[in-house]
Amino acid sequence: MSSASQTKSGSPSSTGVRFATPSSSTAGFFQAAPNVQSQYDDDIAFQRAIRFFLPDQQREELAPELSTFSKLVLAPKITTWINDAEHNSPYVKHWDSWGKRRDVLITSEGWRNLQALGIQEGIVAIPYDNERGVYSRVHQFAKYHLWAGSAAWVNCPSLMVDGVASLLRLHLSKPALEGRERDVLRSAYDKLTSRDPSIAWTTGQWMTERAGGSDVSQTETLATYDPAAQPDAEITAVDGHPLGPWRLDGFKWFSSATDADMVVMLARTKKGISTFYAPMRKTVRESEQDILGHETELNGISIQRLKNKLGTRALPTAELVLNDTRAYLIGEEGRGTKEIATVLNIARIHNGFTAIGLWGRGLSVVRAFGRARNVGEKPLLDKTAYVTTLAKMHVEYRANVFFNYFVAGLLGVVEQEQIQVFRSVVGGAAVEIGSMGRVPGLRDAQMAEHLLRLLTPALKGVTAKTAIAGLAECMECLGGVGYLENDDQIFNIARLYRDANVLPIWEGTTDMMAHDVLRVVFGKTKVQVLRAMRDWVQASTEGKAFAAQKNTIRKWWNNWESWMESVEKGEAEMRARVVMERLVDVVQGILLIADAESDDDTVAQDVLDCWLMERLFDRGPGGEGAGSTSWKAEYARNLRVVYGEGVSTASRARL
Template sequence: MEPSSSTKGFFQSPPVIPPQYLEDSSLQRIISLHLPSPIPQSIEEDLSRFSRFVLSKRVLSYVADAERNLPYLQPLTTFGAENKQNPLVTSEGWRALQDIGIKEGIVGLGYEDTNNRWNSRAYQFIKYHLWCGSSALVTCPSAMTDGAASLLGKHLNDVDGAVYADARRRLISRDVDTAWTSGQWMTERKGGSDVRGTETVARKLEGNEKQESDGFDAVGMKLGPWKIDGFKWFSSATDANMTILLAKTGADGKISAFYAPLWRQVKGRSDGEMELNGVRIQRLKNKLGTKPLPTAELELKGMRGYLLGKEGEGVKEISTILNITRMHNIISAVGGWGRGLAISRAFARVRESSGKLLCDTPAHVRRLAQEHVKYRAHMHLAYFVAALLGCSEGHNPSDHSIASSSIIPHDPHQIKALLRVLTPMTKAQTALSSINGLRACMESLGGVGYLENEDPALNIARLFRDANVLAIWEGTTDIMADDLIRAIKRTGHSDVLSALGSWVARAVATGGKIGLNDECQRLKTLWDKLSAELKAKGKEELKWKGRDYLQDLDTLVCGCLLVMDAARDSDETAIEIARRWILGNDSSGQSWRAEADWDKKIVFGGPVVQTKL
């Protein structure tokens, strides 16, 4: 499939990379669906430039440096004193990639569209998608920075609103001299994902005690009136400028949320010397993947911060961040997976086996086609949730083709209900699918795919080990299943299931227009069975089968999205992908040669350009 005239420039790659490297028909469908048509010239030029930049020798050299020179600690000064000034050392490559992400607006884009001319979240995450494979996981602090900016934005009218406004301004800035990144500290040794196990304690300072310990943060804002003591066991973005964290307050020990800068001015010094704000980095974690990302165990002793919202409502406050960070997790999954498939496609065009190119070997292409169908389905799922998030934040999709396709409901209550119930499911299923998909991409390259080589452009092994964190970070699959059931039962299953049922009905009705009657009947049958169980069964039984419901809902929603997307323009490849996703092994009604021809169209689009390696 050739790119449309409005997106053709987007898929051009630098000469040092095979021109097919970023040809991604699934991403092309996403662009045409979620961005205005025609695409504004500024967006098209930005994405076209950035798609080449992420594969440039400069960026890939930063990735190699970040992987080679991992973060480490210098806990002591030359004379043996505790190093409170700068104990964490990160690589030049890591810091350069951080700066690139800031300048490119990987966070800022989500906050720059004040006129609602297009969905800024869609634009942000499409660019984010391109960035994932070349970012060396600076996207992790980006996710928490985005979440913190969203949360602080809800508190600008509070008593300490000026402090929050200055921090938020820095979080969404593209100026590297001004911009901040944020951490998010929830996990503790006792609790893990269960924040009820939080042992960190915060106490509000009063009178003389507060005056004696008052000071200023790194940018001259007064330190907060709360003193925080405790231990955070798994804290990413250790090199951030601020953090959002949870701690217990009051005699009842309820969990509250806090904003705290990571750096403060050393008292009694006039030279601007800085020190950590009551934080001691105990050690860095040794992880399977995400190795350039400094993840640490942190001891908090006298950390100064500000209470966000009301005491005892920390979980409610932090949920704002979780909605954002889970969205970043989702796009990281499909973004990394998409890069792996791009490498597999490029390799198949140039690698010869038994006298034939892999792209001319039907069995090889068949396996690639199976992975591309799964990828297309989860791409639509990911950006559907991204669009719901954008709409929930007040962005108007009226000038998008997505509005005319009826994929997004117009009722704000339905949007909110769908976002709540689909976010945990999408987070869980895209993570698992990308892990399995990248493993398949490694296999498609044979021994080359297994190598931890110095060439980031071809290192699928790196993408695979990094992807494994996505099924754990921000909640494991079982936690997401539990959250799904709570969303249905606690929020009021009639509202959530009614919103989902209405949306499914629209999709099923759409499928008849393009001849997908059997497929849509199967979707309807699946929904009838699923909704009946979710209504009838008790919460504990539903939790026991939680993973099954994640899978069923994934199959259903992805199928509906593929049907509605195909109905936009009756694209024959989109129809075939929808048919294969919904019917699975029952979809074969043609000769194997006809199926093989479809395999090739699904993977490579148009005619295959062949260059032997």
């Protein structure tokens, strides 16, 4: 090769031999597909969270299950099901060939297969089996974390099943619940918590109406106690139980999981907003059945239309007309808002894990792309600005991951007493494993209950927004390919991004979550909740290790508490989001310190340092803290944050 065809470095010039042949659809450069690894093997935040929140024995026992599942969710058959669910959206066949209205909802085979897999894997059943006591929720949500990126949104019915099962368990624990109502609710509970897809049920949870959105006080659906108008004994629910004595009439504006087997919904009685259970379908009289096999029909429900949404396309979300829908009252008449809160609180924790599940999958793709991609003749990971962006995302992601598992751990502690009561009433062995679990700084179940009530809306409010921003960065990291709706679903960050955009809206907007935090702080239990939070902060920041960082977090908490005790409620409401975000800073800071303090892991300390610097210093060129370390040391640290200690294999040029 002549010297004229080479650059000074010895590589071919832009007019050299390398580019003598034009590219075509079959010739030229093709990017090798990034090797996306399972999150169990590659997601450091996931690894650290289960190490921190599960004791060694529990973690070792669960390792084969979590490892196998993390690989299964990336398997070709799963991506085929995702494709089918995404490309074959649900639709409604309103009429049969002879003009009879049927409202048959058609979902894809991929959707149904994903639904069945989630049921088999215990995505809902794990905490109800409760085989690991207080660790059962961490077990469940670890699988959920791995599952969300591949679930094509069958996790929406899962979260409603979880919340409704928790509500039914609460009422079944009351010996006063007797007769037909107990039999009906017990049958529904057993189906909701089953791992057998052939008998397991899913449920809808219908609150939203045109007048109110999340404001359920505007509910226009009316409930009338009318046992005399029940259908004859030949018409029953599909599980053989009689239809309920209440008649519900109204219109539901956003109703997800329209393919469910049952529904829990709000309706207005003479005493106020109340909660009801209704089977989705009822049997048809034998004389009215036809050759097409129509043995059941909707229980006074008609599907007006399905919603056309930005994301969650495989999930059937409908407008529903209720006309003599037969139902059972759950709990006390007029206390429906309190009853449904049990469902909402569970749903909001699922919302947080959906956020980190989608974002974590996007980051898995980005890490794989960083390993595989060259820019010109050099690895992409030699681009220091790119690695800085990756590190910032991974730091925020880890803070969100630990926050989620902390709240899951609180839930695991809080619900144990109720589980034991339930089993004493309906039968079943009591399980006591770890009274306070591995939740740092936790004194007792009452403290856990107060923290859970305060932090659940904050979890949903903050993690939903950060996941959207994080997935937007993930798309950008892949350039144009990141923006594509790929049928190679492993790489389809665009799908994850559009699906994530429902998270700040679903089960209450961000402002609503911030106001819910204020409802706790200014509510009847204000003194107890703030004392619990204060005691937790104090207990979690004791000790000499990381003393400066702990002192910073204590100052943040003291400033937050002092401001909340002196501010007018109106001003607090105006600044509600900031109030919520600063509270989350305190919690995440404590958790990242606890992680770094738990061993000598260099990356955990790097993450803590990076997280604090983003909040303490102006990180612009020349800003405070900008020159605290050399740029080469900072670059090396950023690589460790993204890829762990084995970064020497990721970038050859600088390390």
